[in-house]
């Protein structure tokens with residue numbers, strides 16, 4: 001404690017009827033002597049007190065509570081085996097202002113050999129003096145040492161003083177303690193824990209955010225893949241229902257389209273079966289590729305003569321089937337003839353003309369009739385058209 005001009009005083013029992021006398025050897029250096037000068041009288045106490053009070057107010061001492069020990073460098077020239085170090089704490093709950101004897105009396109006993117070098121005395125080694133508790137009739141709640149407001153530090157050579165002078169010099173007293181006090185330490189731990197928790201939560205929430213983002217991306221990717229696949233499936237379905245050479249419906253596509261049609265609502269439903277005449281010859285004379293081209297040409301001629309609600313399919317190699325809803329036999333016949341005329345009058349081979357004609361059969365769907373029954377009938381008409389010399393149309397009623 002780097003404190004100058006502290007109030008120091010000696011106490012000894014000669015002032016109280018005892019035989020012990022205390023004298024200063026050098027009060028500025030806290031150096032004093034105790035002697036039992038009247039052996040017939042008892043020797044009960046002799047020591048030095050240093051007041052740590054501020055502005056002469058006994059109730060205002062020094063707070064030792066943020067330290068945990070005091071380092072004492074005491075020079076002892078004495079035959080006494082022990083000395084006592086005393087701390088007194090003022091607390092208005094049990095102390096009277098201005099009366100140092102009412103401050104809590106805490107004591108620790110040090111052996112002579114402990115004092116060969118500076119000694120560190122932990123505050124937990126101090127205990128409250130029994131005599132003080134009894135004298136002051138202190139309640140149990142105040143019997144523990146209290147270091148909040150130390151007003152006096154003292155050294156006592158204790159009672160039953162042996163002969164000869166007993167010299168004591170307090171060379172140094174210093175408080176020592178942890179780098180941080182317990183309260184700050186726990187606050188630090190709590191703050192670290194809270195920072196850790198907040199950091200953890202922030203990191204977790206960022207992690208979940210990025211995961212959610214990743215999931216969102218994956219979901220978008222999946223949705224776009226789903227769209228692609230749906231498109232591909234649609235394309236495949238279309239391809240499976242279409243003839244690759246002519247682009248018209250194939251048999252599968254025709255069957256699905258015909259099934260979708262409500263024939264009773266669409267009645268009368270007429271059917272025209274078209275077959276290119278002597279197509280083998282075209283192939284033979286002009287080659288297969290040219291034959292293909294003729295199939296495409298004929299397909300587009302028939303297409304151009306149909307309505308959106310009609311169903312047109314390439315039924316076989318050079319055979320086409322056309323279903324016309326809400327079309328009477330007479331109308332279908334007219335249409336068939338028109339198609340036949342268009343096929344026949346088209347110019348397929350500019351350089352070396354070759355006549356291309358077609359035979360057609362026309363029939364009407366009867367109530368309750370299956371498609372196969374209808375087809376057999378229209379096929380029969382076509383067969384008859386072929387028999388009649390080709391390049392003509394046969395209407396079913398004609399037979």
Ligand SMILES: Nc1nc2c(ncn2[C@@H]2O[C@H](COP(=O)(O)OP(=O)(O)OP(=O)(O)O)[C@@H](O)[C@H]2O)c(=O)[nH]1
Pocket residue numbers: 245275276277278279280281283287288289290291292295316317318386
């Ligand atoms: N170039 C080409 N030829 C085909 C295709 N499909 C079928 N053919 C040919 O068409 C010909 C059909 O011959 P046929 O069934 O005897 O009939 P046709 O020669 O037209 O005689 P009729 O029907 O009796 O007038 C066969 O030679 C087939 O090889 C095709 O996609 N392209």
